[in-house]
Amino acid sequence: MRRYSFHKGHGTKNDFIILDDSYGMHDMHPEFIAMLCDRHAGVGADGVIRVVRASSVREWDGDPNLWFMDYRNADGSVAEMCGNGLRVMARHLINEQLVSSGSFDVATRAGVKHVAVARHGLISTVIGEARVSREAVTVRLGDHSWEATKVDVGNPHAVVFVDHGQLAALDLHEAPRWSPEEAFPEGANIEFVEVMGPGELRMRVHERGVGETQSCGTGVVAVAAAHRKDSGQQGRIRVTVPGGDLEVEFAGDEARLTGPAVIIGRGEFWI
Numbered sequence: 001m002r003r004y005s006f007h008k009g010h011g012t013k014n015d016f017i018i019l020d021d022s023y024g025m026h027d028m029h030p031e032f033i034a035m036l037c038d039r040h041a042g043v044g045a046d047g048v049i050r051v052v053r054a055s056s057v058r059e060w061d062g063d064p065n066l067w068f069m070d071y072r073n074a075d076g077s078v079a080e081m082c083g084n085g086l087r088v089m090a091r092h093l094i095n096e097q098l099v100s101s102g103s104f105d106v107a108t109r110a111g112v113k114h115v116a117v118a119r120h121g122l123i124s125t126v127i128g129e130a131r132v133s134r135e136a137v138t139v140r141l142g143d144h145s146w147e148a149t150k151v152d153v154g155n156p157h158a159v160v161f162v163d164h165g166q167l168a169a170l171d172l173h174e175a176p177r178w179s180p181e182e183a184f185p186e187g188a189n190i191e192f193v194e195v196m197g198p199g200e201l202r203m204r205v206h207e208r209g210v211g212e213t214q215s216c217g218t219g220v221v222a223v224a225a226a227h228r229k230d231s232g233q234q235g236r237i238r239v240t241v242p243g244g245d246l247e248v249e250f251a252g253d254e255a256r257l258t259g260p261a262v263i264i265g266r267g268e269f270w271i
């Protein structure tokens with residue numbers, strides 16, 4: 001049996017277990033992650049963020065001095081990026097004085113992302129380009145089907161715009177399906193969105209490797225990018241998710257995501 005210390009945090013109620021592992025000593029076996037994230041038998045979370053020096057990450061060939069966000073979904077699968085996780089990891093690095101200022105870069109499997117403390121203690125993250133595809137994808141949930149927009153935010157997303165009043169009634173206990181299957185060979189995060197007004201969106205999400213979550217930062221960027229492409233919306237886009245509000249701004253095609261990031265405590269577990 002081993003003893004581990006952890007921190008727990010969330011960004012708009014998308015919650016994470018944070019494991020400090022500077023030198024890459026932890027074994028991130030999928031069963032270990034799934035057990036940790038189990039809300040009844042473990043600590044419980046939507047995912048695990050392993051905070052590791054980039055120099056200790058075999059597949060990383062960029063700046064070795066950065067901190068690397070090694071993100072795992074609750075089922076133990078690896079994800080390229082996590083928008084809410086990035087803010088929470090930034091808050092953790094600042095709190096633990098693992099960085100020397102409030103503005104720095106973090107390495108992820110989707111490249112280097114800049115983070116900075118913003119107004120009212122929110123954290124702003126440069127997520128980069130959200131690539132909106134023209135490829136036709138159909139999403140099905142129960143008896144409904146919709147044409148969806150495929151968006152690549154470093155990780156895969158399908159964005160479905162639903163009619164007014166439809167969002168709250170969706171049953172996301174069931175996993176949405178898509179066709180053609182080859183559209184997302186690695187699986188997908190599926191966002192359902194209602195347009196409330198210009199630049200005002202409401203979203204629910206079924207995350208790959210988790211199920212329905214209270215928020216998804218990369219999902220929020222995906223829906224903002226799809227909305228901007230459809231409507232020509234300029235300026236700030238506010239996305240309300242079950243866990244709170246997030247804002248997306250674009251500079252050219254580059255998306256910046258701003259929102260809260262909270263560390264709620266720390267503890268130890270034995271496995």
Ligand SMILES: N[C@@H](CCC[C@H](N)C(=O)O)C(=O)O
Nearest residue numbers: 079082083084155216217218
């Ligand atoms: N909740 C995250 C996304 C986490 C990864 C996702 N489930 C995937 O598998 O791509 C976010 O805030 O972006």
